[in-house]
Amino acid sequence: MPQSSMEKINKFRDDRNWRQFHNEKDLAISISLEASELLELFQWRQSKEVVEKKPEQLKEELADVLIYSYMMADNLNLDIDEIIESKLEKNNKKYPVDKSFGKNLKYNQLK
Numbered sequence: 001m002p003q004s005s006m007e008k009i010n011k012f013r014d015d016r017n018w019r020q021f022h023n024e025k026d027l028a029i030s031i032s033l034e035a036s037e038l039l040e041l042f043q044w045r046q047s048k049e050v051v052e053k054k055p056e057q058l059k060e061e062l063a064d065v066l067i068y069s070y071m072m073a074d075n076l077n078l079d080i081d082e083i084i085e086s087k088l089e090k091n092n093k094k095y096p097v098d099k100s101f102g103k104n105l106k107y108n109q110l111k
Contacts, residue, residue, distance in 0.1 A: 006080075009070055027072040034064035 013019055038061035042050050073080050094107035
């Protein structure tokens with residue numbers, strides 16, 4: 001049976017004895033730092049330019065954000081699919097299709 005992404009991440013971490021450094025605070029900081037590195041790719045550029053000229057860097061930075069996010073979820077014993085499903089349900093209530101379709105307004109601005 002193939003390993004899940006979470007199992008692969010944990011094996012990578014455990015093979016290096018890095019679990020000791022991966023508390024929730026430091027993982028949250030790492031998520032933010034990696035997200036900033038992802039954002040930095042777009043600084044002073046058009047989206048299209050970055051997508052076309054830096055696809056590998058985009059993949060790497062996005063993977064870093066996801067890896068640290070997976071690790072934090074694992075630390076907190078949270079099921080990723082479950083928390084995403086729950087959030088989508090909440091967002092569906094906040095942003096009903098009939099009020100939000102084609103609009104970029106915040107939920108409290110929808111009429």
